[in-house]
Amino acid sequence: MSKTVLKVTDLVRHYPLPKESLFAAPKFVYALNGVSFEIKEGKSFGIVGESGCGKSTLARNVMALEETDSGSVQILGEEVVGKSFNELRPLRQHFQMVFQDPYGSLDPHHNVGRIVAEPLAAIGNLPKREKEERVAEVLSSVGLKPTDVGKYPHEFSGGQRQRIAIARALITRPELIVADEPVSALDVSVQAQVLNLLRDLQDSFGVTYMFISHDLAVVEYLCDEVAVMYLGSIVEKGRTEDLFAAPAHPYTGILLDAVPKPAAGKKRDRIRLSGSVTGQTEKRNGCAFQDRCPMVDDRCKRETPMLKEVSPDHFAACHFSKEMMARAASV
Amino acid sequence: MALLEVKELDVSLSTAMGPARAVRNLDIILEKGQTLGIVGESGCGKSMTALALMGLLPENGTTSGEILMNGEDLLVKSEKEMCKIRGNRMAMIFQEPMTSLNPVHTVGRQIMEPLRLHRGLSKKDAFTEAVNLMERVGIPNPSERVRNYPHQLSGGQRQRVMIAIALSCSPDILIADEPTTALDVTIQDQILELIQNLVKEEGMSLILISHDLGVIAENTDKVLVMYGGTVVESGATDQIFGNLTHPYTQGLFAAMPKLGMGRNGRLTTIPGTVPDLINLPTGCTFTDRCPLATSECRNTVPVAFSLEAAHKVSCHHLDQAIEARGEGLYK
Ligand SMILES: Nc1ncnc2c1ncn2[C@@H]1O[C@H](COP(=O)(O)OP(=O)(O)OP(=O)(O)O)[C@@H](O)[C@H]1O
Ligand SMILES: Nc1ncnc2c1ncn2[C@@H]1O[C@H](COP(=O)(O)OP(=O)(O)OP(=O)(O)O)[C@@H](O)[C@H]1O
Ligand SMILES: [Mg+2]
Numbered sequence: 035m036s037k038t039v040l041k042v043t044d045l046v047r048h049y050p051l052p053k054e055s056l057f058a059a060p061k062f063v064y065a066l067n068g069v070s071f072e073i074k075e076g077k078s079f080g081i082v083g084e085s086g087c088g089k090s091t092l093a094r095n096v097m098a099l100e101e102t103d104s105g106s107v108q109i110l111g112e113e114v115v116g117k118s119f120n121e122l123r124p125l126r127q128h129f130q131m132v133f134q135d136p137y138g139s140l141d142p143h144h145n146v147g148r149i150v151a152e153p154l155a156a157i158g159n160l161p162k163r164e165k166e167e168r169v170a171e172v173l174s175s176v177g178l179k180p181t182d183v184g185k186y187p188h189e190f191s192g193g194q195r196q197r198i199a200i201a202r203a204l205i206t207r208p209e210l211i212v213a214d215e216p217v218s219a220l221d222v223s224v225q226a227q228v229l230n231l232l233r234d235l236q237d238s239f240g241v242t243y244m245f246i247s248h249d250l251a252v253v254e255y256l257c258d259e260v261a262v263m264y265l266g267s268i269v270e271k272g273r274t275e276d277l278f279a280a281p282a283h284p285y286t287g288i289l290l291d292a293v294p295k296p297a298a299g300k301k302r303d304r305i306r307l308s309g310s311v312t313g314q315t316e317k318r319n320g321c322a323f324q325d326r327c328p329m330v331d332d333r334c335k336r337e338t339p340m341l342k343e344v345s346p347d348h349f350a351a352c353h354f355s356k357e358m359m360a361r362a363a364s365v
Numbered sequence: 366m367a368l369l370e371v372k373e374l375d376v377s378l379s380t381a382m383g384p385a386r387a388v389r390n391l392d393i394i395l396e397k398g399q400t401l402g403i404v405g406e407s408g409c410g411k412s413m414t415a416l417a418l419m420g421l422l423p424e425n426g427t428t429s430g431e432i433l434m435n436g437e438d439l440l441v442k443s444e445k446e447m448c449k450i451r452g453n454r455m456a457m458i459f460q461e462p463m464t465s466l467n468p469v470h471t472v473g474r475q476i477m478e479p480l481r482l483h484r485g486l487s488k489k490d491a492f493t494e495a496v497n498l499m500e501r502v503g504i505p506n507p508s509e510r511v512r513n514y515p516h517q518l519s520g521g522q523r524q525r526v527m528i529a530i531a532l533s534c535s536p537d538i539l540i541a542d543e544p545t546t547a548l549d550v551t552i553q554d555q556i557l558e559l560i561q562n563l564v565k566e567e568g569m570s571l572i573l574i575s576h577d578l579g580v581i582a583e584n585t586d587k588v589l590v591m592y593g594g595t596v597v598e599s600g601a602t603d604q605i606f607g608n609l610t611h612p613y614t615q616g617l618f619a620a621m622p623k624l625g626m627g628r629n630g631r632l633t634t635i636p637g638t639v640p641d642l643i644n645l646p647t648g649c650t651f652t653d654r655c656p657l658a659t660s661e662c663r664n665t666v667p668v669a670f671s672l673e674a675a676h677k678v679s680c681h682h683l684d685q686a687i688e689a690r691g692e693g694l695y696k
């Protein structure tokens with residue numbers, strides 16, 4: 035049995051909203067409502083879901099970058115929730131994050147060499163030579179030139195900056211990398227290089243990934259397992275091939291259907307999501323997806339569906355998961 | 366007369382190591398109501414082209430050529446005149462949502478500003494319109510979210526705020542630089558549909574920059590494929606996607622992860638990296654990475670050859686490239 039690198043249990047995070055008036059009751063954004071999953075060593079776990087459903091919030095809480103309301107996050111068996119920044123420092127070299135926003139996360143006053151070498155501080159004093167070698171090595175592994183070390187972030191294009199951010203995360207050779215949309219700013223050819231690189235690192239060093247992406251083809255290529263989030267909860271999870279072959283939640287089905295295809299010819303016919311996300315700032319009865327679900331029924335408005343096993347290692351939170359899977363099997 | 370006609374546009378950026386030629390010899394013709402896609406690898410000059418059109422190049426940038434909007438050359442306009450054109454007749458959705466939003470003002474205020482400035486709305490009307498716009502771009506609970514600061518929104522929500530700002534004054538030309546890269550497929554769908562409706566209903570013209578070939582295929586009439594600052598292939602969208610020709614275009618397509626390919630095999634990559642813009646090769650800029658390259662490519666710049674009607678390709682080895690369409694150039 036391989037060891038568990040990341041174990042997340044019942045994670046909850048609610049953000050208070052600015053009040054409309056002094057006396058109004060406080061309102062919250064229910065960004066995470068009890069999320070649980072675990073990732074085994076050397077595996078990649080994908081997280082997909084609509085914009086605003088809580089993916090980055092989950093990443094920030096896993097990385098202990100903000101206060102968590104409740105729940106637990108264990109990295110290599112150690113609890114990180116509630117630990118102070120200093121207590122976490124020695125652990126940090128084992129888990130690194132690539133942020134969604136490559137612009138905001140690179141300090142504009144530092145040159146690339148310094149930015150990329152920064153996480154090495156957690157390891158202690160390395161000789162200058164070794165530092166420089168490591169920087170050159172990671173830069174070339176993400177497709178940048180060794181001569182780029184002297185340049186500043188503003189001298190790079192969007193995709194190039196994202197590669198700097200990835201290089202920085204790789205430099206301590208961490209066990210766990212939490213990557214928030216790491217390739218969505220990259221064009222396909224660099225994306226292919228980076229995805230191949232992420233897979234190679236996994237093959238040679240056994241790195242574990244928690245990988246957030248809205249690109250389902252990318253998730254399919256990289257991830258062993260995937261969780262689909264909707265409004266702060268996991269609504270479906272399982273092995274990637276099972277879940278993509280037979281989605282058991284209507285939202286997953288719609289996501290798979292919405293992927294644009296670069297074949298000649300324009301718009302395809304497809305199921306469209308009607309309505310916009312509601313309920314992010316209110317607690318309500320029944321299924322969170324009820325307003326937009328093509329299969330909705332009275333029961334969905336009364337009873338909140340729980341995550342249950344629909345086939346081995348494949349979980350879904352929908353009253354109609356059987357019908358969904360039967361439909362997938364029939365086409 | 367075309368709404369927008371760009372002739373022989375050159376953009377050069379002065380750097381410590383000499384001028385970087387970010388855009389070379391670029392021509393664009395855009396009619397009213399037409400949609401043009403620009404694709405190409407990271408760093409190939411897509412954003413610089415867009416910024417040049419808007420008159421928003423970084424301080425170290427210089428341009429030559431002509432940018433004619435209704436026959437008037439924008440390159441000779443004063444900053445004050447350009448200010449009037451921006452946001453009113455021509456608007457841009459920037460690639461970097463976090464750096465383009467002001468962190469100290471609420472998003473509502475930032476959407477209201479152009480409404481008051483360009484459309485002369487009262488504070489109250491501008492507020493109502495801002496909430497409306499936020500609703501249109503699919504931000505949940507807009508009447509509460511209007512009071513949020515940028516850091517309180519998710520990556521995709523910020524991007525949608527940027528889109529709301531760009532749409533607020535119904536511009537004649539919308540330049541969208543990777544407008545949906547931060548968004549999941551269903552929201553991407555909604556936003557692109559919203560933009561398409563504006564194109565149809567209000568006759569808006571669109572320049573869509575994206576590295577997502579699926580997005581380009583489904584949302585544009587014609588396409589420019591850029592490499593190393595210049596156009597290597599151009600034509601009607603159907604022609605290009607129906608007959609991928611330039612070795613670079615073929616490589617881009619091959620590198621794309623496609624839903625259904627699973628975890629087997631590796632993604633195809635185009636070997637090497639984009640050329641150094643300061644020391645550009647004398648001949649074809651793609652020479653060093655091209656599987657078909659010969660000494661002719663190294664020494665002479667290829668001219669654009671018309672395959673059919675408007676489909677133009679700049680390559681010395683067209684016949685071989687066409688032959689390779691089936692089995693693929695990159696192995
Ligand atoms: N201020 C600057 N000074 C010098 N060079 C720059 C500057 N800004 C950008 N560049 C260079 O100009 C080239 C073109 O950049 P541009 O931002 O147009 O790329 P892009 O095609 O939009 O790429 P991406 O898809 O990554 O956004 C890049 O090689 C970049 O390194
Ligand atoms: N500091 C904050 N204060 C208030 N609300 C917040 C804050 N940070 C995030 N939120 C809200 O929490 C929800 C989840 O945000 P999160 O950034 O996790 O989304 P996401 O799934 O990463 O979306 P995207 O794909 O757009 O990046 C959003 O509705 C967001 O507006
Ligand atoms: Mg996010």
Ligand SMILES: [Mg+2]
Pocket residue numbers: 191192411412413460542
């Ligand atoms: Mg760009």
